[in-house]
Amino acid sequence: MALYGVDVSVFQALNAGDGWDFVIVKATEGTAYINPMCDAQYQRAKSNHQRRGVYAFARPDLNPYGAIDEADFFVDNCWGYVKDGILVLDWECAVWNVAWAKTWLDRVYERTGVRPLIYMSASVVNDYDWSSVANAGYGLWIAGYPNNYNVPNPPRPSEDELPYSIGAWPFAAMWQYSSSAGTLDRDIFYGDVNAWNAYAGREIAQSKDDKENSQNESTEKPKEPVQKEENKETGEGVGATPNKQTEDHTKVPEQVDSTDKGFSAKEYLEIVAKAEKSVELIKETAEKTGISIPMSNKTYDILKVIVAIVLPTVSTLYLGLANIWGFGFGEQVDKTIQLVIAAINALLGIAIVKSSSDYHKGD
Numbered sequence: 001m002a003l004y005g006v007d008v009s010v011f012q013a014l015n016a017g018d019g020w021d022f023v024i025v026k027a028t029e030g031t032a033y034i035n036p037m038c039d040a041q042y043q044r045a046k047s048n049h050q051r052r053g054v055y056a057f058a059r060p061d062l063n064p065y066g067a068i069d070e071a072d073f074f075v076d077n078c079w080g081y082v083k084d085g086i087l088v089l090d091w092e093c094a095v096w097n098v099a100w101a102k103t104w105l106d107r108v109y110e111r112t113g114v115r116p117l118i119y120m121s122a123s124v125v126n127d128y129d130w131s132s133v134a135n136a137g138y139g140l141w142i143a144g145y146p147n148n149y150n151v152p153n154p155p156r157p158s159e160d161e162l163p164y165s166i167g168a169w170p171f172a173a174m175w176q177y178s179s180s181a182g183t184l185d186r187d188i189f190y191g192d193v194n195a196w197n198a199y200a201g202r203e204i205a206q207s208k209d210d211k212e213n214s215q216n217e218s219t220e221k222p223k224e225p226v227q228k229e230e231n232k233e234t235g236e237g238v239g240a241t242p243n244k245q246t247e248d249h250t251k252v253p254e255q256v257d258s259t260d261k262g263f264s265a266k267e268y269l270e271i272v273a274k275a276e277k278s279v280e281l282i283k284e285t286a287e288k289t290g291i292s293i294p295m296s297n298k299t300y301d302i303l304k305v306i307v308a309i310v311l312p313t314v315s316t317l318y319l320g321l322a323n324i325w326g327f328g329f330g331e332q333v334d335k336t337i338q339l340v341i342a343a344i345n346a347l348l349g350i351a352i353v354k355s356s357s358d359y360h361k362g363d
Contacts, residue, residue: 003189022051030059053086071107087116114201122164131168139173149178
């Protein structure tokens with residue numbers, strides 16, 4: 001028995017999750033960002049009588065000692081969802097500090113009484129020792145995209161189809177099996193509505209909708225998403241233990257994790273740093289060969305400002321505003337735009353170093 005659903009952020013339309021069994025919404029990132037569409041997306045799922053949840057995108061790269069601060073920021077801004085939807089830590093940042101993640105999870109559990117799930121790629125699950133997290137009872141939401149699933153309108157996997165090793169965990173709570181070729185993340189939850197409610201910490205009687213969904217799931221094959229009819233909820237319920245999966249999974253190649261933004265400021269600066277190393281080599285060659293490009297002092301100074309300030313600022317602003325206002329063009333396009341900006345930056349840098357021997361020789 002399984003549930004099928006999607007996870008969304010500011011980049012997905014308000015109705016993106018309509019017709020699915022559950023919707024998980026991005027709520028916060030770090031200690032400063034709140035998804036402006038979070039509550040609307042969450043409340044729509046609730047009005048559609050779907051299972052629901054919220055997640056925090058961890059930023060240990062920005063807050064290496066701020067796990068508790070990020071956990072508090074998440075709880076403070078999501079208190080209205082506690083014991084209604086599941087809580088999740090989205091662990092995608094390239095700073096793999098297991099202790100940081102566990103501190104965040106422990107803090108949220110301490111404040112809410114609900115054990116969050118942790119989301120991460122299959123490679124990260126197996127490349128690090130997560131036994132302290134698994135043994136503490138925090139469920140696993142694993143991500144990996146086999147080629148036959150990461151396509152437009154992919155098929156739905158069966159309950160026993162997870163092809164990845166799950167490391168320290170005895171079973172996975174959920175698998176993100178596709179990003180639908182970059183358009184919509186799709187997930188399978190290994191359990192029924194009772195199991196979902198258990199992860200959410202819901203403690204009141206099972207609702208009429210939940211009972212009907214459980215009966216339907218036990219007798220019917222999952223169908224493609226359709227708009228569900230609205231029914232009045234009469235209550236909610238205590239969940240059962242999630243279904244356990246076999247641990248003998250065959251590992252298959254996975255695609256790069258999908259994110260809802262382009263390069264982070266840190267990643268962009270790393271790209272620029274690599275470009276600068278190339279520029280240094282060109283500078284050394286130019287000095288040895290005596291190559292230079294005639295350039296006036298004013299032009300030289302303007303180029304220096306563009307390289308040092310303007311283009312990095314443009315890239316950072318693009319990323320920041322795309323996150324806040326949701327006008328990005330998708331992960332690959334956003335990253336391509338930032339790479340083009342970095343390439344222009346490097347070329348201008350080359351022009352500067354080639355002209356350096358002529359600098360201050362007159363206007």
